[in-house]
Amino acid sequence: MINNPSVLHAVEIANSIVPNEDLPDPYKLCAELQIDLVTNKSLKKDGYLVCCNGNKMIFVSATITNKSRKKFVISHEIGHFFMHGESLYGCTNVSDISNITINSSRQEHEANLFASEFLLPSLSVKNILPNRDLCIDDIKMIAHIFKMSFTSCAIKAVALSNTEEETVLYYEGRILKWYASAIRGLKKVFVPNRCPINLMAQQPVCCCTGVWESMYTGTVRQEIINIYGNQWLVLLSGTPKYHY
Ligand SMILES: [Zn+2]
Incomplete structure (x- = not known):
């Protein structure tokens, strides 16, 4: 908020x-x-x-x-x-x-x-967020309701998440351009600058272990959306590692 x-x-x-x-x-x-x-x-x-x-x-x-x-x-x-x-x-x-x-x-x-x-009023968005980790379809629904870009809605939804476990990462090719996370205190140093997976070869949705270990422990739910050309948005959720 x-x-x-x-x-x-x-x-x-x-x-x-x-x-x-x-x-x-x-x-x-x-x-x-x-x-x-x-x-x-x-x-x-x-x-x-x-x-x-x-x-x-x-x-x-x-x-x-x-x-x-x-x-x-x-x-x-x-x-x-x-x-x-x-x-x-x-x-x-x-x-x-x-x-x-x-x-x-x-x-x-x-x-x-x-x-x-x-x-994108925080209260209105918060009212329609699910009581579980966010998925891409939730963000698409917010973008549809408020007629705003998927990216704006992704940043807002993650900031207001009820579980506070998601991170959204934006890669151009394999280079990180920005990220937004519900994990309080997540520092940039723990977010992979170079995407650890080949985004083009991935399933849109999967659960993986050991890939995002600087940010999460155990299994991570990973969802990928191709925004345009070589621009990719990755939505992660799982058990955060806290680096306080
Ligand atoms: Zn200005």
Whole structure:
């Protein structure tokens, strides 16, 4: 759960402006806040927030065509509008992945947290999580319900897991790009940088022993999904090793 007071306060304001919606809608929020939205220009950065002479504008680069990513960038800029007093923001690497891979500034971090919490409310997600280890189908269901990307939903679901035993790892080829884990205190040094299995030769779901032993003891349930090309997401669950 998010415990940053300014992010929680901003989400509360957002929800009070567009209440009782089926899905959190950043387009509607922009309209209510009288923020003009421009999405048809290719920009150097993912998005901009410009507040000038009483006018408020959010620009999202036309190169961002994915619907859920576009919603994330708009929400990120709204986060700046609510929480940060500057009149101009230009934002790169806008995504919830950047919170776990890039050492971004406090304001960028908070804007990403706002977007993630506004679009995927922790309480609503928590309410539909099973009382067992997560599997890929659970994450697909969340992505379907909230109309958000599988990756965003995977990060959120693992963070809120009821069993606190899952890890999601993202490999490009065999190189680790990022991971998110429910295991408190799991340090990067224990997560294999080079994937210990040949992802292409694996069954989508299997139980294995001895492969992920720096993170888990005994048998691990391993589920693999090919995101695109050589990009792979691996979901693990089992008995965590704690490295406190
Ligand atoms: Zn930003």
